[in-house]
Amino acid sequence: MKHIWVDATRCSGCKICEQVCAKVHYNVQNPSKTALKINTVFTPEKIWHTHNVCQQCGPDAPCIKSCPTGALYWKTDAKIPHLAIDLDKCESHFVCVSVCPYNAIYRHPALPNPVFCDLCDGEPQCMRWCPMGAIRIVD
Amino acid sequence: MSNFKGGWVGKILRVDLSSEKIKEQELSKDLAYEWIGGRGWAIKILWDELEPGTDPLGPDNKLIIATGPLTGTIVPSSGKVVVAAKSPLTGGYGDGNIGSHLGHMLKMSGYDAVIIEGRAKKPVYLWITPNGVEIKDASHLWGLSTFETEIALRRDHGNDIGSVIIGPAGENLVKFSVVITEYGRAGGRPGIGAVFGSKKLKAVVAHGWEDIPMADIDKAFSLSYEARRQLMSNPGYRKWIEQGTMMTIEWSQEASVLPTYNFTEGVFDYFMNIGGETMANKYKMLRKGCFSCMMPCGNLSVARFGKFERTWAELDYENVGMLGSNIGVGSMDEVIKLNRLADELGTDTISLGSVIAFAIDLYQRGIISTKQTDGLELKWGDIDTILTLIDKIVKREGFGKILAEGVKKAAERIGGEAPKYAIHVKGLEVSAYDCHAAPAMALSYGTSPIGAHHKDAWVISWEVKYGREKVDMTKVEKVIEFQRIRGGLFEFLTVCRLPWIELGLGLDYYVKLFNAITGLEQSLDNFFFIADKIYTLIRSFWVREFGGWSREYDYPPRKWFEVPLSKGPLAGMKLSKEIYDRLLDLYYDARGWDKSGIPKKSTLEKFGLTDVAEKLEKVGVKLQD
Structure with missing residues (x-):
């Protein structure tokens, strides 16, 4: 499935994507409310920018299957099919967070629902903003 | 709330x-x-x-x-x-x-x-x-x-x-x-x-996770996107991303302002080895940016040859100039090692380069001998001795203990001719621009509110274009303008100045962004007023601490006045005290400070700092009206 990918050789770790993601989804200035997390990892030998973001596993994704209230679903009527949530059904069990094999669904201390990438319904804003051109959609 | x-x-x-x-x-x-x-x-x-x-x-x-x-x-x-x-x-x-x-x-x-x-x-x-x-x-x-x-x-x-x-x-x-x-x-x-x-x-x-309040978040984001487009369409953007401030090495060599051998010369024979071009082609491993930066300048570079192979460090112009040409090191691998060491130990790269250069300079001129240096023979570019010296400085051992005080105090301790070769203003070591033939940049070092640093008024590239030899009010105005913008605006908004200075992002963006984010109505003029107020208060702080002021505190290092350059296109040039004094007078006048550099009473009142005037008079400072 199509999902976001960050080219670590281009990324500078500026977190503009995180800010934009939070702005688009929650209309706030708060990079911690992001679905695309950039991690700059340090070791004495190396510095590397890694990322965590929903891999859009598809209709059989572990998060969808394990959601006790059936709030998570696979949205197909979008420019690019993606994971979506029915907020009326979500009861904040956060099972999805613990079953995600990519650690790409998050629980934010100030939000009642899980945070994950919905590809901005087909037009990822992080990709539009990234000054380094590091963010891409890959299959 | x-x-x-x-x-x-x-x-x-x-x-x-x-x-x-x-x-x-x-x-x-x-x-x-x-x-x-x-x-x-x-x-x-x-x-x-x-x-x-x-x-x-x-x-x-x-x-x-x-x-x-x-x-x-x-x-x-x-x-x-x-x-x-x-x-x-x-x-x-x-x-x-x-x-x-x-x-x-x-x-x-x-x-x-x-x-x-x-x-x-x-x-x-x-x-x-x-x-x-x-x-x-x-x-x-x-x-x-x-x-x-x-x-x-x-x-x-x-x-x-x-x-x-x-x-x-x-x-x-x-x-x-x-x-x-x-x-x-x-x-x-x-x-x-x-x-x-x-x-x-x-x-x-x-570690935080709360929202930062924004008065008009939509406007802030759309303005930033516009700014982003303006930055990235600048023809210099690509080169900046590749080299960042490191491209200044080549420019400085050409303009003969690259600090070399403790600011003895403005040109360095091996500048190519430590230049931006070499770094980008051979050494750069990764870009590293600060938060929200569209033009990351962190050149993570890794040493490739010799005994420091695979050591990496973040390179910038100042660090490479001061821990490279200024101490005679002409190998990028060694420069990387020195920068890495300075960062690990937590010393300033600029001052560290300056104290090492100062020690080598004194040794080479015979002002100090192995007796004072604990037996170390100090030579330009001798990496092993330099590493030993850094170790001594950080541990405060023997000769290192003297150098750990900075060049000003070290020179006072050593005495004799030494103060002539201490490159500092107010005790802070000069950063990487030689000013033997740049009076306006010398003025900007002289009047920088923390001691010799380029952060406030980096006028050197403007001055080279405008004409080094000219002495007029335009130069003073430029220094003050830069101090208002770089030392004022960017320091109190607390954002990076590089989008403006390097890639020409308009200052009006910062005013508009400020207004959108805070919901206030501020103008650039008002910001400049606040910047001048800050400068006046900082000067008052110095005056209070020193119990008065003397214009000599605002002088650049003696070496620029007394020891001319001997190499490069500007050989024979040195700074004229008479010209510097003239510029300094104009500067004080424009700032509303008296002939010895103390803010006048009327200036303090203009900025609403009457209590400051009272406090200064209380410690015995005489204020002119």
Whole structure:
């Protein structure tokens, strides 16, 4: 499935994507409310920018299957099919967070629902903003 | 709820390490509107709260970590914080700004600024989150390098943190120690690291997740997107991304301002080896940017040849100039090693380069001998001796103990001819631009409010174009204009100046962004007024500490007046005292200061600083009307 990918050789770790993601989804200035997390990892030998973001596993994704209230679903009527949530059904069990094999669904201390990438319904804003051109959609 | 519609989060954190008391205080509208943030708050708080004559390394000195209204937002390159205190290196006002992820983490924890007082009994670090502030034991971190400390802190608190950390240099109170973050970002040249060390404070670490209030978030984002487009369409953008400030090496060589052999020359034979082109083609491994930066300048470079192979460090012009050509090192691999070492130990690369060069210069001229240098034969570019010397400086052993005081005090200790070769203003070592033939840049070093630093008025490239030999009011006006913008505007908004200076992002963007984020109506003129006010208060701080002022304190290093260049296109040139004095007179006049550099009473009144005038008169300073 199509999902976001960050080219670590281009990324500078500026977190503009995180800010934009939070702005688009929650209309706030708060990079911690992001679905695309950039991690700059340090070791004495190396510095590397890694990322965590929903891999859009598809209709059989572990998060969808394990959601006790059936709030998570696979949205197909979008420019690019993606994971979506029915907020009326979500009861904040956060099972999805613990079953995600990519650690790409998050629980934010100030939000009642899980945070994950919905590809901005087909037009990822992080990709539009990234000054380094590091963010891409890959299959 | 906060007093403010946006930008400022509305709280200041006050930590007393002696009594372990942690207090929150409201950010007053007065402080926010009149002094904006960053450097503005730092000088205001230090002026109000420090007694004149406070020991910079005593418990009474205060450490300020301040953000500004635009810090940590979508504004281009907004990842800056200002660290400030009374400087142990200069004895006057000292600050530095550091690009990092600390700014937005502090604000997302709910604080605009942190004031740290007192002295802890044992090593501690400060851990700040929205859930509370803790003074935590740092015994296990004391003695570790800044890199090791960063790894340990991230292991304990997760990877998503902002920090400022000191290394062994700060712990040992080396006078030019700095704070370091994220493996190689440094700030606080006038010994702010030593102030940390004197308080037994190893680090300040924050992790926040609260929203930063914005008056008009849509407008802020659309303005930033416009700014982004403007930046990226600049023809120089590509080269900047490849080389960052490192391209200045080649330019400096061409303009004959590259500091070489302790500012003896302005050209270096091996400049190509340490230039931006070489770095980009052979050594650069990765880009590293601060928070919200669209033009990352962190050139992570890895050594490829010789015994330092695979060592990596972040390279910048100043660091490479001072730890390269200025000490005669003409190999990028060795420059990388030296930068890495300085960052790990937590010393300022500029001052470290200057003290090493000073020592070698004295030795080569026969002013000192192996007797004083503990048997070390000091030669230009001799990497092994230089590494030994750095070790001695950081451990404060033998000759290193003298050098750890900075060039000014070291020169006084050595005596004789030595002060002539100490390259500093007010005790702060000059950064990497030789001014034998650049009177306006010399003036900007001379009048910089923390001592010789390029952060305030980097007029050198303008001056070279305008004409070095010219002496007129335009030069003084340019210095003041730059000080207003770089030393004022960008320091109190606390965002990075590089989008403006390097890629020509209009200043009107910052005004519009400020208005959109805070919901206020400010104009550029008003910002400049505040910048001038800040400069006047900083000067008053110096005057109060020194019990008066003499224009000699604003003079550039003697070497530029007395020892002419001998190589390159400008051979034979030196600075004229007469010309410098003329520029200085014009400068004082334009600032409303008297002939000896003290703000006039009318100037202080113009800025609403009548209480400052009273306090100055109380300590015996005579103010002109």
